[in-house]
Amino acid sequence: MIDFGYTLTRDRQFDYDRGDLRYYRLVRSLEPSIDLCIGCGSCSATCSAAQFTNLNIRKLHTVIRRGDTTSIKAGLRKCMFCGKCQLVCPRGVNLRNLILALNRAIEQLG
Amino acid sequence: MEHSVIVIGGGVSGMTAAGMLAQQGFNVTLLEKEAETGGHAARWDRLFPDRKKASEVLDFIRKGMSRVKVITGITVVNITRNDKEFTVVTRGQVADGGSQMADIPHPASCIPHPASCIPHPASCILLATGYELFEARKKEEYGYGIYNNVITSAELEDKFRSGSPILTSEGKPPARIGIVHCVGSRDEKVGNLYCSKVCCVTGVKQAIELKEMYPASEVFNFYMDLRMFDRHFEELYYEAQQKWGVSFIRGRLSECAENPDGSIIVKTEDTLTGKPLKMTVDLLVLLTGFVPGRGMASISAMLGLTTGADGFTNSADSHTLNNSTEIPGIFLAGAVKGPVSISESIADARAAAIQIEVYLNSDKPGND
Numbered sequence: 001m002i003d004f005g006y007t008l009t010r011d012r013q014f015d016y017d018r019g020d021l022r023y024y025r026l027v028r029s030l031e032p033s034i035d036l037c038i039g040c041g042s043c044s045a046t047c048s049a050a051q052f053t054n055l056n057i058r059k060l061h062t063v064i065r066r067g068d069t070t071s072i073k074a075g076l077r078k079c080m081f082c083g084k085c086q087l088v089c090p091r092g093v094n095l096r097n098l099i100l101a102l103n104r105a106i107e108q109l110g
Numbered sequence: 111m112e113h114s115v116i117v118i119g120g121g122v123s124g125m126t127a128a129g130m131l132a133q134q135g136f137n138v139t140l141l142e143k144e145a146e147t148g149g150h151a152a153r154w155d156r157l158f159p160d161r162k163k164a165s166e167v168l169d170f171i172r173k174g175m176s177r178v179k180v181i182t183g184i185t186v187v188n189i190t191r192n193d194k195e196f197t198v199v200t201r202g203q204v205a206d207g208g209s210q211m212a213d214i215p216h217p218a219s220c221i222p223h224p225a226s227c228i229p230h231p232a233s234c235i236l237l238a239t240g241y242e243l244f245e246a247r248k249k250e251e252y253g254y255g256i257y258n259n260v261i262t263s264a265e266l267e268d269k270f271r272s273g274s275p276i277l278t279s280e281g282k283p284p285a286r287i288g289i290v291h292c293v294g295s296r297d298e299k300v301g302n303l304y305c306s307k308v309c310c311v312t313g314v315k316q317a318i319e320l321k322e323m324y325p326a327s328e329v330f331n332f333y334m335d336l337r338m339f340d341r342h343f344e345e346l347y348y349e350a351q352q353k354w355g356v357s358f359i360r361g362r363l364s365e366c367a368e369n370p371d372g373s374i375i376v377k378t379e380d381t382l383t384g385k386p387l388k389m390t391v392d393l394l395v396l397l398t399g400f401v402p403g404r405g406m407a408s409i410s411a412m413l414g415l416t417t418g419a420d421g422f423t424n425s426a427d428s429h430t431l432n433n434s435t436e437i438p439g440i441f442l443a444g445a446v447k448g449p450v451s452i453s454e455s456i457a458d459a460r461a462a463a464i465q466i467e468v469y470l471n472s473d474k475p476g477n478d
């Protein structure tokens with residue numbers, strides 16, 4: 001093929017129809033409070049790991065709910081499992097168990 | 111002679127105030143442009159947050175209206191003022207009083223076939239002219255009126271009320287449904303900067319009702335903010351998430367497109383993940399907001415009332431004289447002043463009725 005010097009940029013738009021909801025469904029069965037998030041950002045603001053890394057726990061469980069699984073593993077590696085996020089959640093999302101469930105999902109689904 | 115009060119507008123506010131004033135012994139005439147009283151509430155099936163039947167609320171209000179003279183199917187063509195007295199001139203409009211809402215009983219004193227152009231004397235006028243729903247076609251990028259599977263929240267209520275199954279235009283049960291908040295509200299592009307206040311909770315209520323009907327379906331609400339301002343509203347939102355698994359995506363829809371099979375592709379930014387998102391839905395419900403009532407501009411002109419930049423009518427003071435206007439004897443109730451819920455309309459109408467009673471009784475000997 002002739003190289004014209006162009007590259008194709010991947011579409012950043014997330015296509016929900018092609019999302020992978022297996023992680024979400026499994027996590028939800030283990031920790032139903034994942035559905036109660038209102039996106040307030042308290043968890044990500046208080047997160048110990050967020051002070052030193054780019055972990056955003058609020059965003060992490062939001063993308064799972066959308067079926068976007070690309071950033072789960074890298075994100076989870078940064079979590080210290082301290083549980084501070086759970087202490088501040090105004091909706092009672094059991095974040096600590098949610099993170100455990102997510103680890104379980106990664107074990108099962110790869 | 112007992113004072114005459116004219117109430118213009120036969121929705122929840124007008125009916126409530128008319129009933130109260132008639133019970134206090136005033137000679138009350140209620141004027142309604144449609145063939146039936148009941149206003150927008152007559153179109154609604156169940157009300158937030160407790161899912162009470164709208165028809166039960168209307169029945170309750172109608173019970174108090176036995177002494178009200180109700181004239182439907184007429185428009186106000188002129189209002190004149192002579193010192194403390196007014197004359198409201200109406201013209202008959204609807205030739206046939208027959209209606210789609212025959213199941214709703216109306217007071218025996220209802221006159222469906224008025225003669226043309228009648229003057230009605232009044233010591234006092236209550237404007238309860240209400241609002242209209244935003245015309246969803248104006249938001250062309252959402253495809254209402256172009257794509258068959260884009261409907262309004264009011265049309266969804268029509269279906270709930272009639273008990274007809276909610277199907278796509280292809281006759282299939284919808285597997286995925288989108289509900290769009292702020293259609294025609296909080297949007298300078300359509301000239302409406304204000305929030306319509308009740309559509310957020312309506313969207314949550316309708317999401318729950320759709321999930322009840324189709325538990326296996328996915329329901330998504332696309333919102334900018336969720337304004338759960340009143341008692342039990344936040345709890346309803348919580349219930350929608352916890353019990354029904356309704357998903358809330360923060361982002362205003364930018365546009366819709368139609369697939370060959372009739373389903374709708376919606377585009378938004380999922381602002382909580384910071385990415386543009388698209389998805390296919392089988393049915394899209396637009397939560398259309400409030401706009402000022404059509405007839406109110408001419409009535410304001412007849413009386414010299416002022417409106418705000420939002421087009422709704424100004425009261426004399428929004429804190430302390432919210433049922434009064436600058437003109438003695440002219441009062442306001444309900445959505446003529448901007449978006450309100452039904453419970454607020456009832457409370458506001460009762461407040462207006464008391465204001466009117468105080469105003470009229472201040473003329474009586476022995477009162478200052």
Ligand code: SF4
Nearest residue numbers: 047079080082083085
């Ligand atoms: S448990 Fe993990 S995500 Fe939660 S605050 Fe601690 S480090 Fe952050």
Ligand code: SF4
Nearest residue numbers: 037038040041043089
């Ligand atoms: S603190 Fe709770 S509600 Fe707020 S973003 Fe985190 S999980 Fe969601």
Ligand code: SF4
Nearest residue numbers: 292295306307309310
């Ligand atoms: S109540 Fe909600 S949906 Fe309605 S205009 Fe306000 S923010 Fe938008």
